[in-house]
Amino acid sequence: MNLALKDIHHNLGRFLLTCLGLSLLLGIVLAMVGIYRGLVVESLGLVRAAGAQVWVVEGDTRGPFAEASRLPGDTRAVIAAQWGVAAAGGVSYQNVEAQHHGQTKRLLVVGAQIARPGEASALIAGRPIMRSRYEAIADQGAGLALGEQIKLGRDTFTVVGLTKNLVGSGGDPVLFVALRDAQKLQFDLTPAAARREIARSPGATGTIDTVNAILVQLLPGVDANRFAQEIGRWKHLSALTQDDQENVLARSVIDRARRQIGLFTTLLLTVSTVIIGLIIYTMTIDKKKSIATLKLIGAPDRRIVGLIVQQALAIGVISFLVGAVLINAGKGYFPRRVVLEPGDAAILFGVVLIVCLLASAFGVRTALKIDPASALAG
Amino acid sequence: MTEQAVVELRSIYKHFGEGSTRVDALRDISLDIYPGTVVGLRGPSGSGKSTVLNVIGCILEPNSGSMRLNGESVYDGKWLQSDLRRLRLEKIGFIFQSHNLLPFLNAWENVAIARILAGASLAQARSRALELLAYLGIERRKDATPGQLSGGEAQRVAIARALANDPRIILADEPTAALDSQRAGTVMDLLRRVAAEHSTAVIVVTHDEKIFDRFDHIFSLRDGALEDPLRKVA
Numbered sequence: 001m002n003l004a005l006k007d008i009h010h011n012l013g014r015f016l017l018t019c020l021g022l023s024l025l026l027g028i029v030l031a032m033v034g035i036y037r038g039l040v041v042e043s044l045g046l047v048r049a050a051g052a053q054v055w056v057v058e059g060d061t062r063g064p065f066a067e068a069s070r071l072p073g074d075t076r077a078v079i080a081a082q083w084g085v086a087a088a089g090g091v092s093y094q095n096v097e098a099q100h101h102g103q104t105k106r107l108l109v110v111g112a113q114i115a116r117p118g119e120a121s122a123l124i125a126g127r128p129i130m131r132s133r134y135e136a137i138a139d140q141g142a143g144l145a146l147g148e149q150i151k152l153g154r155d156t157f158t159v160v161g162l163t164k165n166l167v168g169s170g171g172d173p174v175l176f177v178a179l180r181d182a183q184k185l186q187f188d189l190t191p192a193a194a195r196r197e198i199a200r201s202p203g204a205t206g207t208i209d210t211v212n213a214i215l216v217q218l219l220p221g222v223d224a225n226r227f228a229q230e231i232g233r234w235k236h237l238s239a240l241t242q243d244d245q246e247n248v249l250a251r252s253v254i255d256r257a258r259r260q261i262g263l264f265t266t267l268l269l270t271v272s273t274v275i276i277g278l279i280i281y282t283m284t285i286d287k288k289k290s291i292a293t294l295k296l297i298g299a300p301d302r303r304i305v306g307l308i309v310q311q312a313l314a315i316g317v318i319s320f321l322v323g324a325v326l327i328n329a330g331k332g333y334f335p336r337r338v339v340l341e342p343g344d345a346a347i348l349f350g351v352v353l354i355v356c357l358l359a360s361a362f363g364v365r366t367a368l369k370i371d372p373a374s375a376l377a378g
Numbered sequence: 379m380t381e382q383a384v385v386e387l388r389s390i391y392k393h394f395g396e397g398s399t400r401v402d403a404l405r406d407i408s409l410d411i412y413p414g415t416v417v418g419l420r421g422p423s424g425s426g427k428s429t430v431l432n433v434i435g436c437i438l439e440p441n442s443g444s445m446r447l448n449g450e451s452v453y454d455g456k457w458l459q460s461d462l463r464r465l466r467l468e469k470i471g472f473i474f475q476s477h478n479l480l481p482f483l484n485a486w487e488n489v490a491i492a493r494i495l496a497g498a499s500l501a502q503a504r505s506r507a508l509e510l511l512a513y514l515g516i517e518r519r520k521d522a523t524p525g526q527l528s529g530g531e532a533q534r535v536a537i538a539r540a541l542a543n544d545p546r547i548i549l550a551d552e553p554t555a556a557l558d559s560q561r562a563g564t565v566m567d568l569l570r571r572v573a574a575e576h577s578t579a580v581i582v583v584t585h586d587e588k589i590f591d592r593f594d595h596i597f598s599l600r601d602g603a604l605e606d607p608l609r610k611v612a
Contacts, residue, residue, distance in 0.1 A: 001483075001487060001490065001491065001494055001500055001503075003480075003482070003483075003491075006482045006483055006487070007482040009482070010481060010482035010523075011482075289478060290478075290480045290481065290482075293472075293474070293478040293480065294480070294491075294495075295463075296435070296437065296466070296472055297466070297467065297471075297472055297491075297492050297495065297539070298463050298464065298466045298467025298468075298492070298495050298496070299463075299495050300463060300495075303495070371437075372437050373432050373435075373437045373438060375472070375474060375478055376428060376431065376432065376435075376472075376474060376475075376551045
């Protein structure tokens with residue numbers, strides 16, 4: 001006869017409401033972990049989708065995902081001419097806010113060269129950019145359909161292809177355009193501003209042919225580290241391997257988010273511990289007379305401890321499972337991508353079990369201190 | 379032939395606190411209680427009735443004296459049994475003023491739990507519980523929860539629970555306090571029947587003068603001491 005289950009059945013309504021409340025809390029914990037995983041996947045997804053082995057960036061910088069990096073566009077030709085290079089392509093990154101059908105869309109506009117490293121890959125619909133002007137490939141998250149047009153700066157772009165799950169580290173969906181379009185978008189001035197600039201510097205013609213990085217694909221057998229070291233010897237350039245780039249991104253961009261989410265997760269777990277502890281303590285106090293009676297008629301301490309610990313574990317397990325189901329069902333409605341990995345869920349489940357055991361300690365201590373003689377008191 | 383007392387207390391002393399706060403709860407309590415008898419413990423509040431019950435129930439350690447239960451030395455200046463919990467479980471049944479049934483168990487489960495705690499299987503415990511509920515005339519209420527039972531029915535279930543492990547001693551703390559005189563009489567008759575048929579010593583703490591005539595003996599306590607030991611009433 002399991003006393004914990006009997007007591008739960010006796011107070012089923014209160015128990016289920018408690019579990020529901022706690023499941024929302026644990027669901028949020030799961031969502032936080034899932035959002036962090038999503039952040040990592042999304043951030044690295046863009047870097048990985050570029051398909052480069054080496055990133056050539058401005059000298060003494062760590063690349064466009066960590067800090068400003070600008071290179072003359074013709075550097076691409078110099079890099080492409082190096083031994084071991086299979087292909088090289090210049091890319092630019094810029095955040096743009098565009099008005100579309102009365103809505104403001106924040107986009108990460110990636111300028112890439114046609115048929116060179118950095119252009120959109122893994123399209124889920126449509127075709128790659130083939131015309132050198134005014135075509136775009138949008139991520140599904142941007143809410144743009146094939147054939148739809150969007151105005152960026154002074155130009156209007158037609159969506160010719162779609163990607164999936166490609167966003168910047170800030171969560172903005174990616175929009176690929178041709179590099180020349182991206183450069184124009186970045187540097188083009190209104191006619192009035194252009195006239196003012198010419199008046200200020202009559203001799204300067206200026207150039208807009210700058211890129212943020214040059215992505216390099218190497219020939220088979222060429223060591224990326226060694227190639228990066230060779231490029232690094234040129235004082236005005238730095239080179240990062242793909243692994244370096246991912247590490248930079250993880251350290252500089254994701255690390256803060258990880259700490260923030262880690263802090264919230266810790267706080268939520270602490271709150272969960274306190275709540276479970278309070279619930280178990282309250283349930284123990286409610287059963288004080290029953291526990292005293294059980295002790296008086298000869299129930300061993302392990303039976304009393306079992307009653308409390310099993311209830312704490314039941315609350316934790318049921319709440320976790322309900323929370324996991326809720327988050328799985330609702331993850332599509334989150335503004336950020338939520339990636340729930342079985343490993344994370346297993347770890348959190350283990351943490352919840354430990355939390356339940358810790359939380360039940362106060363109730364167990366209270367129960368063990370109950371004097372059996374108190375059962376005899378009126 | 380001299381029958382062996384099932385409860386033997388000799389010069390039991392118990393005090394609470396020390397120095398100026400010291401209260402002598404029991405002073406030189408000596409009494410014998412025999413199998414098959416129903417004895418009452420009476421006295422004003424604070425006279426030590428419940429303390430005697432707690433000492434016999436092995437839930438309160440005296441300061442000095444000796445105690446034998448069912449022929450075994452249990453206390454002689456210190457506890458002599460290492461497992462008082464098991465002693466309580468196997469030798470002593472408890473009946474409470476407010477029945478103290480576990481609210482999350484139904485009637486038969488409340489009876490069976492005592493048997494299960496003693497190591498019986500669920501099937502064995504259930505069988506024994508139903509047998510006892512039938513014996514006490516409330517088998518039809520076996521699936522009722524304590525909240526669905528009347529005061530008298532609940533007290534019968536509590537008696538059944540106290541009998542579950544065939545104890546040699548039943549300690550009852552004001553078992554009729556919450557009942558009207560008719561039901562109180564019925565409960566006392568049941569306890570007398572249990573004592574007679576199971577050779578159990580039943581010790582009842584009570585203030586209820588209406589049931590004094592149901593006791594074989596009444597011990598009166600005042601200020602922690604026995605006033606008039608072994609006085610037969612009626």
